[in-house]
Amino acid sequence: MSEAFIRIEKLSKSFGENHVIRGIDLDINRGEILTLIGKSGVGKSILLKLLINLIEPDSGRILFEGRPLDDLTKAERKAFLRKMSYVFQGTALLDSMTVFENVALPLQERRGVSREEIRRRVREKLQQLDLVDIDEKYPSQLSGGMKKRVALARALVTEPEVVLFDEPTTGLDPIRKHAVHSLITDYQKKFGFTAVLVSHEIPDVFYISQRIAMIDEGRIVFAGTPEELQKSPNPVVQQFIGGLDSEKNSFRKVNRCPRAEGI
Amino acid sequence: MTAMLSTLTTPLAAVGAVCLKTLREFGHIGIFFGRGVLGIFSLPLQIAKFVAQIYFIGARSVLVICLTGAFTGMVLGLQGYYTLVKFGAQGMLGAAVALSLIREMGPVLTAIMITARAGSAMAAEIGIMRNSEEIDALKTMDINPIRFLVSPRIFAAVISFPLLTAIFDVIGILGGYLSGSVLLGLSSGTFFARVDSSVEMQDVTGGFIKAVVFGVVVATISCYEGYYTHTRPDGFGAKGVSSSTTSAVVTCCVLILVTDYIMTSFLL
Numbered sequence: 001m002s003e004a005f006i007r008i009e010k011l012s013k014s015f016g017e018n019h020v021i022r023g024i025d026l027d028i029n030r031g032e033i034l035t036l037i038g039k040s041g042v043g044k045s046i047l048l049k050l051l052i053n054l055i056e057p058d059s060g061r062i063l064f065e066g067r068p069l070d071d072l073t074k075a076e077r078k079a080f081l082r083k084m085s086y087v088f089q090g091t092a093l094l095d096s097m098t099v100f101e102n103v104a105l106p107l108q109e110r111r112g113v114s115r116e117e118i119r120r121r122v123r124e125k126l127q128q129l130d131l132v133d134i135d136e137k138y139p140s141q142l143s144g145g146m147k148k149r150v151a152l153a154r155a156l157v158t159e160p161e162v163v164l165f166d167e168p169t170t171g172l173d174p175i176r177k178h179a180v181h182s183l184i185t186d187y188q189k190k191f192g193f194t195a196v197l198v199s200h201e202i203p204d205v206f207y208i209s210q211r212i213a214m215i216d217e218g219r220i221v222f223a224g225t226p227e228e229l230q231k232s233p234n235p236v237v238q239q240f241i242g243g244l245d246s247e248k249n250s251f252r253k254v255n256r257c258p259r260a261e262g263i
Numbered sequence: 264m265t266a267m268l269s270t271l272t273t274p275l276a277a278v279g280a281v282c283l284k285t286l287r288e289f290g291h292i293g294i295f296f297g298r299g300v301l302g303i304f305s306l307p308l309q310i311a312k313f314v315a316q317i318y319f320i321g322a323r324s325v326l327v328i329c330l331t332g333a334f335t336g337m338v339l340g341l342q343g344y345y346t347l348v349k350f351g352a353q354g355m356l357g358a359a360v361a362l363s364l365i366r367e368m369g370p371v372l373t374a375i376m377i378t379a380r381a382g383s384a385m386a387a388e389i390g391i392m393r394n395s396e397e398i399d400a401l402k403t404m405d406i407n408p409i410r411f412l413v414s415p416r417i418f419a420a421v422i423s424f425p426l427l428t429a430i431f432d433v434i435g436i437l438g439g440y441l442s443g444s445v446l447l448g449l450s451s452g453t454f455f456a457r458v459d460s461s462v463e464m465q466d467v468t469g470g471f472i473k474a475v476v477f478g479v480v481v482a483t484i485s486c487y488e489g490y491y492t493h494t495r496p497d498g499f500g501a502k503g504v505s506s507s508t509t510s511a512v513v514t515c516c517v518l519i520l521v522t523d524y525i526m527t528s529f530l531l
């Protein structure tokens with residue numbers, strides 16, 4: 001069996017009495033799109049933050065290309081983190097900076113990237129994400145969907161090897177949502193980065209993910225392909241996927257209610 | 264017996280716990296300041312950010328410093344004149360106004376005014392950045408948030424505070440002259456001759472040393488309170504930011520007066 005690109009071993013994290021992550025084991029292969037699904041508040045975003053070292057785990061370890069992150073030197077750790085990007089659920093754009101400055105920021109803070117190169121790469125990313133003529137606008141002047149795309153541009157401008165997406169399409173209209181999903185898959189094919197996605201967009205994520213992992217009560221209850229997920233006999237998985245169907249049915253019932261029909 | 268011992272030791276333990284907590288907090292602030300200072304000198308130098316912060320803390324505070332300086336000097340002139348005239352020593356007004364301003368009131372009032380104007384803004388801005396995950400975003404971009412946010416503010420405060428103090432002192436002396444000489448009739452020559460003869464270089468240097476220390480205190484405490492907004496018991500949302508801003512202003516004002524007393528006792 002080939003070695004996992006990133007391996008998570010018995011990772012745990014608690015906040016006081018709240019045990020959010022309870023001994024998670026998960027392999028992330030190079031160049032795949034892995035989607036984390038699960039109910040809200042089960043620890044999906046926390047797992048992403050543990051991966052990018054925003055939060056220290058209580059126990060367990062993360063191995064990058066077979067080497068535990070704890071064993072890496074400061075320079076190696078820095079190099080590892082430079083290979084990663086994170087798209088925040090709430091975008092986390094710097095409100096006091098313009099769109100251009102926000103997207104250029106990760107490049108500006110790196111040595112050896114010329115101004116022309118920064119300008120070229122920022123413009124290219126903004127154009128690819130259909131963000132034209134908003135360079136000088138501030139995040140507060142943008143719609144929610146535009147902010148999401150600016151955050152995506154900022155994450156991709158450094159051409160990272162691993163991109164962690166925390167609900168990148170929440171709040172987007174169906175057309176933009178499809179555009180972002182297409183962008184993730186297109187870029188993944190073009191640059192071959194590894195993507196870890198937290199998403200509730202079922203069944204959309206079935207089409208873009210190579211693998212799906214489901215978290216419940218701080219543990220991985222399923223990890224496999226989208227096809228395997230749909231066939232999984234695990235009652236938690238079935239309840240989660242079935243819950244969406246039952247929700248759709250209940251909406252249909254609402255539409256069929258006599259008062260609605262009488263209108 | 265055990266109950267009696269416990270009654271005696273419980274308040275002691277509580278006092279000890281508070282002292283330990285305070286010491287730990289000061290330790291954190293010291294490390295935070297150290298990291299901020301290191302960030303100033305780490306390459307590449309953040310010249311544009313330094314200039315922007317000097318503009319914000321320094322240049323944009325000039326008007327408020329001129330106003331407070333002028334009225335402080337005028338009040339000193341009035342009060343000083345009517346006090347000194349009782350002893351027939353109104354000729355000493357220039358010395359009284361200049362020394363009060365240069366040694367004490369200039370550095371202290373300037374620091375308190377900048378705390379109100381820029382210190383509160385620093386705490387609020389960084390606190391909002393913390394709560395909206397902007398600081399986390401900087402970390403994910405491999406940008407050291409303390410170097411990015413705190414170092415330019417500490418640098419700018421160290422540059423701006425002495426300059427603003429100097430402006431405050433000069434405007435204050437002119438204010439004292441206005442009320443003492445122009446309004447109350449003391450001779451201009453007497454006023455300025457006393458300023459010239461009484462103020463020594465040591466007084467000016469002492470005032471500037473105080474201003475630099477106050478600059479460090481205000482920038483460090485304001486940034487620290489904002490940066491650790493999320494660790495406060497009520498540190499979430501708008502309430503958390505308002506709480507850290509209030510705490511920054513109150514702590515800065517108290518520390519300005521405490522450090523002023525300590526430094527004065529050494530400088531005199």
